[in-house]
Amino acid sequence: xxxxxxxxxxxxxxxxxxxxxxxxxxxxxxxxxxxxxxxxxxxxxxxxxxxxxxxxxxxxxxxxxxxxxxxxxxxxxxxxxxxxxxxxxxxxxxxxxxxxxxxxxxxxxxxxxxxxxxxxxxxxxxxxxxxxxxxxxxxxxxxxxxxxxxxxxxxxxxxxxxxxxxxxxxxxxxxxxxxxxxxxxxxxxxxxxxxxxxxxxxxxxxxxxxxxxxxxxxxxxxxxxxxxxxxxxxxxxxxxxxxxxxxxxxxxxxxxxxxxxxxxxxxxxxxxxxxxxxxxxxxxxxxxxxxxxxxxxxxxxxxxxxxxxxxxxx
Amino acid sequence: xxxxxxxxxxxxxxxxxxxxxxxxxxxxxxxxxxxxxxxxxxxxxxxxxxxxxxxxxxxxxxxxxxxxxxxxxxxxxxxxxxxxxxxxxxxxxxxxxxxxxxxxxxxxxxxxxxxxxxxxxxxxxxxxxxxxxxxxxxxxxxxxxxxxxxxxxxxxxxxxxxxxxxxxxxxxxxxxxxxxxxxxxxxxxxxxxxxxxxxxxxxxxxxxxxxxxxxxxxxxxxxxxxxxxxxxxxxxxxx
Ligand SMILES: Nc1ncnc2c1ncn2[C@@H]1O[C@H](COP(=O)(O)OP(=O)(O)OP(=O)(O)O)[C@@H](O)[C@H]1O
Ligand SMILES: [Mg+2]
Numbered sequence: 001x002x003x004x005x006x007x008x009x010x011x012x013x014x015x016x017x018x019x020x021x022x023x024x025x026x027x028x029x030x031x032x033x034x035x036x037x038x039x040x041x042x043x044x045x046x047x048x049x050x051x052x053x054x055x056x057x058x059x060x061x062x063x064x065x066x067x068x069x070x071x072x073x074x075x076x077x078x079x080x081x082x083x084x085x086x087x088x089x090x091x092x093x094x095x096x097x098x099x100x101x102x103x104x105x106x107x108x109x110x111x112x113x114x115x116x117x118x119x120x121x122x123x124x125x126x127x128x129x130x131x132x133x134x135x136x137x138x139x140x141x142x143x144x145x146x147x148x149x150x151x152x153x154x155x156x157x158x159x160x161x162x163x164x165x166x167x168x169x170x171x172x173x174x175x176x177x178x179x180x181x182x183x184x185x186x187x188x189x190x191x192x193x194x195x196x197x198x199x200x201x202x203x204x205x206x207x208x209x210x211x212x213x214x215x216x217x218x219x220x221x222x223x224x225x226x227x228x229x230x231x232x233x234x235x236x237x238x239x240x241x242x243x244x245x246x247x248x249x250x251x252x253x254x255x256x257x258x259x260x261x262x263x264x265x266x267x268x269x270x271x272x273x274x275x276x277x278x279x280x281x282x283x284x285x286x287x288x289x290x291x292x293x294x295x296x297x298x299x300x301x302x303x304x305x306x307x308x309x310x311x312x313x314x
Numbered sequence: 315x316x317x318x319x320x321x322x323x324x325x326x327x328x329x330x331x332x333x334x335x336x337x338x339x340x341x342x343x344x345x346x347x348x349x350x351x352x353x354x355x356x357x358x359x360x361x362x363x364x365x366x367x368x369x370x371x372x373x374x375x376x377x378x379x380x381x382x383x384x385x386x387x388x389x390x391x392x393x394x395x396x397x398x399x400x401x402x403x404x405x406x407x408x409x410x411x412x413x414x415x416x417x418x419x420x421x422x423x424x425x426x427x428x429x430x431x432x433x434x435x436x437x438x439x440x441x442x443x444x445x446x447x448x449x450x451x452x453x454x455x456x457x458x459x460x461x462x463x464x465x466x467x468x469x470x471x472x473x474x475x476x477x478x479x480x481x482x483x484x485x486x487x488x489x490x491x492x493x494x495x496x497x498x499x500x501x502x503x504x505x506x507x508x509x510x511x512x513x514x515x516x517x518x519x520x521x522x523x524x525x526x527x528x529x530x531x532x533x534x535x536x537x538x539x540x541x542x543x544x545x546x547x548x549x550x551x552x553x
Contacts, residue, residue, distance in 0.1 A: 177412035180401045188399035191361055192461065193387030193416030 005161065013153040021149040023265040025221055028156045030055075030238065031257030032163050033214040036088075036207035037239055038247035039167055043179040044203045046099065049235045050091050050107040053114035054208050056230035058084040058215025063225060064124045066140045067132050073143035073220050080219075081212035088208015089201050096197045111232035123225040139223030146220065156217050163210050164250050175202055237281070244284040246295025255296055259284070315339050316469065316501070321369030323355055323525075330355040331366070331525045341495035342502045344516030344533060346509070348545065351522040353505045354396060357471045360503075361393055362386055374468060388417055390468030392500070394458040394475055402447035406438055409446055410460050417465035425464075432460040435497060436490060452483045459490060467500035474505055484511060491515050513537060521545070 016024060033055050040046040058080035065076040091110040095103050121131050126138030146152035170176055178199040181189035189196050219225050241259045246252020259281065264274035284296075292299050316338040323331040330352045345353050358364040360371065362383035371378040373391075381389060401409055410429050419425050433439045436456040441449070449457065455475055462470045472491070476484050492515055494502050506512055512519060512533060519536045521528040523545045529536050536542055 174415045177404060177408055177415055180404050180408075181399075181412050184399055184401050187361075187363055188395065190363070190383035191387060191393050191395075192413045193384045194412075195384050195416065 002161075009154055009157040009161075013150045016150075016153075018149065019265070019269070021153055023262050025149065025153050025156055026218070027257040027261040028153070028160050029214050029217045029221070029257070030260045031253050032156075032160050032217070033211050034238060034242045034245070034247075034253045034256040034260070035160075035163050035167055035250075036210035036214075037242045038253055039170075039207045039210070040092075040203055041239075041242060042247040043171065043176065043183065044200060045183045046092075046095055046200075046203070047104040047239065048088075048092070048107045048204070048207065049104050049232070049239055050088070050111040050114075051207065051211050052230055052235040052238050053111035053232065054084045054088050054091075054211035055215040055218065056114055056118060056225070056227075057087050057208075058212030059219040059225045059230075060118070060123055060215070061212070062216040062219045063140055064132055067124050067126050067138070073141075073216075077213060077216035077220070080216040081209045084212025084215060085205040085209035088211065089205040091208075092201060092204030095200055095204065108232060108236070111235045115227070115230060115232050118230060119227045122227055123219075125224050137224045140219060141223070143220050152221055156221070159213060159217060163213060164253075167206070167210070170206060175199055175206075179203060240285050241281060242295075244281065244288045244295055246297030246299075248294050249297045249301060251300065252295045252297030315374060317370075317372040319370045319372070321356075321359060321366045321371065323352070323359060323364055323366045329525050330364075331359070331522075334369070334522075334525075334527055336520060336527060336530050338501075338503070338518070338520070340501075340517035342491065342504060342516050344512040344519035345503060345505045345522065346507070346512055346519060347522035347528070350524075352525040353522055354473055355525075356522070357393060357473055357503070357505065360386075360391065360469070360471055384416065390466060390500075391471070392462035392467045392469065393471035394455075394462055394473060396473040396477070398454045398458050400446045400449065400454045400457045402445065404446055405443050406433065406446065406449070406457055407442040409457050410464055413461045414464050419465050428464045432463040435463060435493070436460045437486075451478050452480075452486075455479065455487070456490070459487075463494065463498050463500070467498055470494060470498075470500045470502045472502060472504045472506075474507065476506055476508055476511055484508065487511075488514050509537065 013021065033051055037048060037051045040048045061083045062076045062080035065071065065079050091107055094106045098106065122133055124132030125134050126132065127134030142152060143155060146155035178189065178194045181192055181194055182196055182199060186196055238260060241256045242253070245256035245259060263280065264277040267277055268274040288295055318334055318336050321331055321334045334356070345356065347353055355364060359366050360378065362381070376389065378386060378391070404412065407429055410432060411425070414425050414428065419428065430439065433442055436459050438453060438456055438460065441453065446454070446457070459475065476487050479487060488511055491502060491504060494500055504512070504516060516533045518531060519533040520530050521536060521542050528545055529539050529542050
């Protein structure tokens with residue numbers, strides 16, 4: 001499994017042209033972001049609509065760190081992820097008391113708040129002071145291992161795999177078992193001695209941490225960031241596409257990233273207006289909500305198991 | 315020894331428990347009463363899901379109501395629910411392990427030993443690696459029971475563990491409940507509508523009716539009591 005993924009990561013980037021390299025880099029970055037959304041949705045049954053804003057937080061901190069210290073990219077990325085994790089946990093605090101629609105609205109307000117802040121101040125680009133805004137932008141250099149687009153695509157893929165493994169590790173150990181009980185019922189979790197508030201906060205922190213990684217990678221790829229990339233509406237779209245792609249399996253999250261970034265580009269490339277993608281997303285969401293709660297990935301995997309069974313039956 | 319003093323609970327206008335005062339000391343104590351009598355509410359007061367308007371519960375010299383729900387679990391309070399709560403996408407062993415995660419059991423080998431002991435006790439040792447979703451009703455009830463037995467339980471609260479089970483399964487459940495005190499050292503409070511089950515397992519029994527203590531004493535005597543028959547058994551027969 002890991003081997004075939006490694007082979008894909010090695011081969012595919014060398015086959016793509018310049019446009020698609022960039023499209024795939026940002027697809028993978030948003031696959032990473034969706035991985036965080038999926039932790040909350042699939043493991044805890046919580047809806048968070050602030051994930052893209054948290055990507056922005058991670059990007060902001062990464063840029064700010066680099067302009068201030070010039071430390072290696074990976075250090076700045078870690079700082080961005082940690083701060084983003086803390087912010088994610090703060091946005092999630094209301095979740096200790098609310099769920100469903102009210103929680104979704106609170107997180108959306110968090111996302112809108114970030115949008116307003118960052119539209120007013122923009123991202124750091126080498127200036128003085130805390131905000132670090134300069135008239136002419138200084139670009140943050142790519143990470144050493146990702147200087148060409150081809151190398152950068154491999155770099156983000158490797159980080160994506162590490163993020164999947166981080167989530168999987170959590171799922172299989174103590175936090176994962178606690179999340180499972182909380183999802184079953186909070187009363188059951190409390191009766192089992194689970195500190196419900198702590199493990200919910202842990203889920204939000206992990207989702208925010210991963211969003212921060214995605215933000216750092218976005219900043220690392222582009223060198224500068226722009227407030228228009230992080231409106232609250234993008235957070236809603238990313239959540240919706242996570243449901244469409246499938247939050248319960250990594251394949252679904254790969255699909256989410258592709259739908260989010262590659263689908264509009266492909267449509268543009270074949271001469272169709274990229275906004276048509278939204279119509280397709282809408283149809284996909286209806287489909288997911290009505291017939292496929294585990295998303296497209298769930299359907300594909302079910303299909304494969306059916307096929308395997310039929311083969312074995314013969 | 316559990317001392318329940320003056321416990322009263324009301325939900326809006328409904329009085330679910332009224333000035334309940336009783337001392338429980340036997341290894342297995344039954345709680346019976348007609349539907350809506352307040353049995354589950356009493357367990358919820360133990361667990362901390364319902365805060366009584368009045369009263370106290372002192373268990374083995376500890377003020378139970380002063381602790382938060384998850385702290386009570388760490389202290390040694392265990393419960394199963396009227397609707398079972400086995401998690402479908404965790405293995406049987408992980409369902410039990412989830413319980414131990416939050417308890418002050420130090421070493422890893424001790425945890426594994428306790429999981430194995432509990433699963434063997436409920437005869438699920440062969441199914442440790444199966445997913446919760448693969449279990450039948452009886453096995454699910456048994457997983458719930460196993461969960462209550464790890465981590466040195468002091469009090470085990472069982473809310474109708476026999477609901478929906480077939481006769482031979484109820485027999486097995488009865489044997490399992492009878493051995494808890496000897497094997498795990500815990501005191502058991504058992505809610506059940508099955509009078510035979512109560513008669514066979516509980517040394518003393520609490521009878522609730524409309525939130526009030528109707529009777530308390532040795533099970534055999536209680537079940538012969540005319541008021542109990544009128545309030546509870548009569549209704550059972552009529553059903
Ligand atoms: N959370 C709640 N909110 C409002 N009323 C409640 C609540 N929980 C219980 N009640 C009421 O309190 C009374 C006692 O309910 P309880 O569930 O304790 O009964 P029970 O003895 O467990 O009955 P059963 O045998 O049907 O399980 C009932 O009238 C019930 O409607
Ligand atoms: Mg009940």
